[in-house]
Amino acid sequence: MGGRSYAIAGGKGGVGKTTTAVNVAAALGASGRSVGLVDADLAMPNLGAVLGVEADATLHDVLAGAADLEAALARDDGLVVVPGDPRLDRYRQADPAKLGEVIQRLATAVDVVLVDTGAGLTHESLVPFGTCDxxxxxxxxxxxxxxxxxxxxxxxxxxxxxxAGVVATRADEAGAERVEADVPAPLLSRVPDDPEVAGDEPVVETAPDSAVADAYRDLAEALVPRPDGGRAGAATVSDG
Incomplete structure (x- = not known):
């Protein structure tokens, strides 16, 4: 049985999609669940740089048919990351239609897959929308x-x-109420604005006692309730 998969999305850039994906992944990993994180922002991928991880290949290589998915897996403290390649020529060669297969295969190896999508309603973002749970x-x-x-x-x-629902980032209670009123989806979490704990590294690790970290941990539990036990060992991606 495969793990759950979630596309982390939002039409506008700079709202905190990558930050949300990274923090939810870190929170789930800290609670014993195995997590796969896919950088599906094909035009401007940055997960590899944010997490400081590299693999022998990238998602773009896989989508171009130049590498197998196993070669594009970077493992970091129990987190399995599929980083992208920011070079423009790699973007041109990548076939977004193959994203669905990548997500489905990775889901056979971990408890949950989080797919960080790009801004806007592009073809590469629509594929995870229809593929993820x-x-x-x-x-x-x-x-x-x-x-x-x-x-x-x-x-x-x-x-x-x-x-699944909507996350209101950099929001006070009134702001979260506006989001809940205008977006036809359940409000999953309100992440307060706290410049003192902002940064690329997961807040759940760098400022675990902050309200921001609490919000991301609550979101992680809402998406993937704590199981009796997580999957042990390194992730191995199936061939089909």
Whole structure:
């Protein structure tokens, strides 16, 4: 039986999709669950740089048919990362249609797969919407960001996907209420704005006692309730 898979999405850039993916992955990993993290922002991938990991190949190589998925797996403290390649020529060669197969194969090896998608409603973002078990929308309370999240929510339905809910980032209670009112999805978590704990590294590790870390841990539990026991050992991706 495969693990759950979630696309982390939101129409507008800069709302915290990657930060959400990284922190949820770290929170799940700390609680004993095995996690796969895919950098599906094909135009501007940055997960490898954020986490400081490298693999023999990248997601772009896999999508171009130049490498097998196993070669593109970077392991970091129990986290299995499929990093991307930011070079423009690699973007041109990558076939987004193969993203679904990557997600499905990785899900056979871990408890949960988190897919960090790019901004906007592009073909490469629509593939995870329809492939993953559900989509987690991420938005700030900013009007434009909320409108884009609502549009993304509608588009998920167009590709027969499911929306797990929405995360309001950099939001006070009033901001979270605006997000909940305008995005037709359950509010999964409110992540407060705290510049003192901002940064690329997972807040759940660098500032574990902060309200921001608490919000991401709550989100992780909402998405993947704690099992009796996680999968042990290194992830091995099946061939089909």
């Amino acid at each position: 559900a989509v987690v929308l991420v938005t700030t309370p900013d009007r434009a960001a909320v409108d884009d999240a609502a549009k993304t929510c509608e588009m998920v339905g167009e590709v027969d996907g499911a929306v």
